[in-house]
Amino acid sequence: xxxxxxxxxxxxxxxxxxxxxxxxxxxxxxxxxxxxxxxxxxxxxxxxxxxxxxxxxxxxxxxxxxxxxxxxxxxxxxxxxxxxxxxxxxxxxxxxxxxxxxxxxxxxxxxxxxxxxxxxxxxxxxxxxxxxxxxxxxxxxxxxxxxxxxxxxxxxxxxxxxxxxxxxxxxxxxxx
Amino acid sequence: xxxxxxxxxxxxxxxxxxxxxxxxxxxxxxxxxxxxxxxxxxxxxxxxxxxxxxxxxxxxxxxxxxxxxxxxxxxxxxxxxxxxxxxxxxxxxxxxxxxxxxxxxxxxxxxxxxxxxxxxxxxxxxxxxxxxxxxxxxxxxxxxxxxxxxxxxxxxxxxxxxxxxxxxxxxxxxxxxx
Numbered sequence: 001x002x003x004x005x006x007x008x009x010x011x012x013x014x015x016x017x018x019x020x021x022x023x024x025x026x027x028x029x030x031x032x033x034x035x036x037x038x039x040x041x042x043x044x045x046x047x048x049x050x051x052x053x054x055x056x057x058x059x060x061x062x063x064x065x066x067x068x069x070x071x072x073x074x075x076x077x078x079x080x081x082x083x084x085x086x087x088x089x090x091x092x093x094x095x096x097x098x099x100x101x102x103x104x105x106x107x108x109x110x111x112x113x114x115x116x117x118x119x120x121x122x123x124x125x126x127x128x129x130x131x132x133x134x135x136x137x138x139x140x141x142x143x144x145x146x147x148x149x150x151x152x153x154x155x156x157x158x159x160x161x162x163x164x165x166x167x168x169x170x171x172x173x174x175x176x
Numbered sequence: 177x178x179x180x181x182x183x184x185x186x187x188x189x190x191x192x193x194x195x196x197x198x199x200x201x202x203x204x205x206x207x208x209x210x211x212x213x214x215x216x217x218x219x220x221x222x223x224x225x226x227x228x229x230x231x232x233x234x235x236x237x238x239x240x241x242x243x244x245x246x247x248x249x250x251x252x253x254x255x256x257x258x259x260x261x262x263x264x265x266x267x268x269x270x271x272x273x274x275x276x277x278x279x280x281x282x283x284x285x286x287x288x289x290x291x292x293x294x295x296x297x298x299x300x301x302x303x304x305x306x307x308x309x310x311x312x313x314x315x316x317x318x319x320x321x322x323x324x325x326x327x328x329x330x331x332x333x334x335x336x337x338x339x340x341x342x343x344x345x346x347x348x349x350x351x352x353x354x
Binding site for chain 1: 193194195196197198199200201202203206210218221222224225226227228229230231232233234235236237240241244245249252256259260262263264266267268270271272274277278282283284285286287288289290291292293294295296297298299300301302303304305306309310313316317319320321322323324326327328333334335337338341342345346347348349350353
């Protein structure tokens with residue numbers, strides 16, 4: 001398969017994923033795996049998992065995993081196309097939804113509707129946090145780090161959380 | 177919400193992405209709400225809910241909404257560029273050097289450590305949001321718990337949880353405020 005058709009497929013597949021990702025990029029991670037590992041066989045299961053871990057550990061949105069995958073498939077152009085395909089369709093949609101939402105109805109009605117949605121969001125974020133902890137904290141010591149981070153950052157708002165990140169990284173390096 | 181300039185948008189979202197080890201949303205909250213004070217936590221929660229409801233990576237959607245509210249399409253452009261530029265460059269470097277990187281087994285511990293902290297930050301963010309969102313409306317907590325149970329215990333895909341629970345939550349909110 002030549003580069004042009006690979007890039008074409010990257011464009012189509014990731015655009016679709018972008019528009020299916022209700023709730024966030026995590027929602028389409030299984031489908032992304034199916035497309036990249038099973039169907040197109042661009043990367044192995046092991047590579048998917050380690051690329052995801054790398055994208056998570058790197059500063060930036062976790063969705064940048066698509067950039068890494070795109071590079072593996074078709075170099076710089078692949079990385080660029082995969083990233084734009086994943087981010088542009090939803091951005092355009094988001095822009096227009098915001099535009100029409102701002103003009104819709106009375107603002108107190110909107111406020112009430114958003115209160116309902118915010119309740120859901122809080123639950124979803126809590127669930128993501130829980131699931132993230134469940135998959136990453138494979139041992140007591142990492143669970144302790146998660147809980148300690150949560151408690152300390154809640155109590156001491158002034159502390160810069162970046163220190164925790166650095167500490168966590170150092171801890172992981174020394175005690176793995 | 178305060179109206180930042182394009183330049184401020186770009187640098188704020190760049191700061192968010194450069195701090196975002198393990199996940200960007202807690203950093204969006206920390207930087208937009210606490211450091212820059214461009215919005216309250218309630219406003220952030222509302223923006224985040226709209227962003228979750230629309231498909232796409234949440235933090236990218238947040239940059240579009242915040243950028244648009246500040247300065248229309250141009251603002252949305254600069255906010256999202258600020259968010260994505262450096263991570264894109266870093267991810268390209270990783271992509272290019274992946275073959276060499278995959279030899280470094282010792283990185284696994286580092287990733288776990290970073291991930292553990294990131295999960296903790298997400299937990300504290302959801303707790304703080306819960307405190308603000310439910311003040312005066314304790315019944316809404318039911319929807320929050322339903323969302324949590326659906327994802328964690330019932331393993332429902334977030335798409336279906338949204339489709340089912342969103343109309344219920346919105347309907348209840350409208351009904352109870354009559």
